[in-house]
Amino acid sequence: MNNLAKFIVGIFLTLGIAWLAFVVGARSQYGDLSPTASVLEDDGTVAEDAELFPIALSGIAQQGAKEYASLGCVTCHTQQVRRVETGFDVERGWGLRPSVPRDYVLQKHVLLGNSRIGPDLANLGLRDYSDEWLHQHIFEPQSLVPSSLCPPSPFLYTEVGEESESLVTITNEEDASDRYIKPTIRADRLVAYLQSLKQDYELPEISFLKSEEEDEVEAVVSVADKSTDAPKWLQDQIDQGKEVYMKAATGGGMCFTCHQVNGEGLVGQFPPLAGSDWVLGSKDRLIKISMYGLMGEIEVNGVKYNNVMAPPGIPPGSLTDEQIANVLTYIRNDWGNSASAVSPEEVATVRASLKGRAPMQMFTAAELSSPVQ
């Protein structure tokens, strides 16, 4: 320790070994991965006409990545779906499968991030948001998700006086005043980048995950199929409704995560749907809570619950008229329930009657049981 030269060699050696292992080792192990086909030929080669993944970002999206980095979005958003054993990411509907190193090989600056105050964005492009929605979200997230902590970036937009010049109109719920905004080129780049974020392809090393529940469901469905003799249109609606009920990814309803596959709910937390007087009762109420969610005290078959059901769907409150009609028809006709189907037109009528209600404003049982106007 007394000889400075030996000391220096010693401390650089310990550092150097770790560097060799992680940086040099990782680099030589997978630093030269390249895009490949979803399925390889038998001999392990890529078929000539196969489509290769991942695909490169478009020029505008690449510039958007720079905006994303420079605004520090990475301080709150990750872009990695973890393996199932180490996290809940797939369950949360943040991806169809875990991310793998190959997904990132074409990105100039890889922005995996390590903090999640906001949701993971690795598959934002799969969430079916329109460009307008994303622009409005970047301009003022709170106008879409009232509780959002996502920082508004009004400096990427110009406010214009006329609706005709603008891309997005933002309506203030309280005084019904409108604002018209027009994205700058930087906002366009950012949105192009966000839309390009998707890991929607399979690779030789990873395929899409199917949750165990889905497998279970398929088994149940095939049994159910045989035992029912409902007319084909009804059976179709029930089947599609079941899909909504079971889907825990964008566009799904995710109902099973709370009300369970068997419709029994969880004691003390989530009320049952099987045999529920709510499910078998007024369609109007059902439609309303499927659009806006439900909170506060509620009594189901004589048992009290006091919990919150956020507006169902991924993203919240996004179920379409048709999906709502289907999922409600489904829950009214499984687990021994049997009640009339709900049609998309009925849903549309209720939706129209609720025009002006703030998005995401959950219903309470009390509000629903007051006489219908």
Added chain:
Amino acid sequence: MSTDSPDKIIDRSAKLVFSFFISSAGLWLLVAALFAYLAAAKLTDPFFLSTYEFLTYGKIKVSQANAFVYGWGGNAIFAVSIWILARLSQAEVRGSIFLIFAGVIWNLAITFGLLGILDGHMSGHEMLEMPTEVWPAMLISYLIITFLILVIHRSRQIRETIAPQWFILAAILWFPALFLIAWNGMELNPARGTVQTVLSMWYGQSLIWLWLTPVALGAAYYLIPAILGRTIDKYYLAIFGFWCIAALAPWSVVHHLEGGPVPMWIPAIGTVMSIAMVFPIAVASTNFHATAFMDIGKVWDSLPLRFVIFGTLSYTVSSYIGVVFSLPTVAKITQFTIINEFHFNQRVYGFFSMIIFGAVYFALPRITNREIPKGAKSFHFWTSTFGVLLLLLAYLIGGLTHGVLAGQPSLPWSSSVIQSIQPYFLITKFAFVILAFSQLVFVVNVWRVIFPNPISFIESCKKEAGA
């Protein structure tokens, strides 16, 4: 004058350099405190100052970390290392003018680096966010300082070296090595895909483990015996502790990548090595605490030592907590949550900064021959202690809540998971206000003994006006 003890002569030779670095460190501390407050305020109200692009949350957050680590950490490391090494070598500080020149460049580089971040030239890689244009200036100025520190060490009177010297020298030398590795892997010879992330994660974490940590440990190894007037208990373990840190720390830092798109062996090794870190942690805490608790009354009476022991206790606790949080079952819950903030603040504030405060309070009166009022120091101690504990508690409980709720896919993200940790953000905002106040007291304390004149000037003006 000829009767001055050698220590006095050394202190006098270090005066200019120490004063320069520690007063710049103090300014950076205030800058970081301001950013910390802004960032915390933005998490409680997203519309707070949201129309200014350069004040958007992401930029502020990153600037805070950079100002803290490179600005406060860097300058404080220079000041404390130079003084402790000069004392231990019994050698005068030479080349003050070059040290200050290099220090000015270092500070300018960081200033431009932060302005670059705020102006939108951020790269998005942990602790490497400053625009690459300032990297050469940082490296060159750092190397000049390193060279002059080595000169001090080479001219030591006693050939035998002791623990504080190993830790401090190693830290001083590791930084440029880490920096060069990162530079090579990011810019000169850029890695592809997630190898970049492995590298930047490794760099960012190593910076804390191999730069800030050893300097603070070295300072503690110097200050505890110096103030208590007794030798370190079980000192023979220190060398084992040192090499354990040198050998294990650079491996342990990558466990944060658990489950991500990197080969599984990388986080797996990180986890194993993190667990092995219990050995060096145990060594350091035995050394420090066995020594300190023999004379606990004296620890309490000496404010510098109180700061140092707070730091070493915090080191022990935080490191053990770090080990627990690297276990895969726990990491599964806490990964990506605001527990990260807990770890960062625990290390750089609860441990590193507290020890540096102690070192400064010990050194400054000797260097300047002026006492800092006890009340002011004590006020600083209590506000810091309270602020840090509040901050860490909020991040710890908030982080666990964050993790547990996030792990329930049925809970909506914003309206349920993040809403539930909002109260903790409010507490951290409050804690950052207390800390900012406390840091201001520190800076005033330091500046008053270094530059007493402006104040005595103002006071004399007041007297005259009164008369």
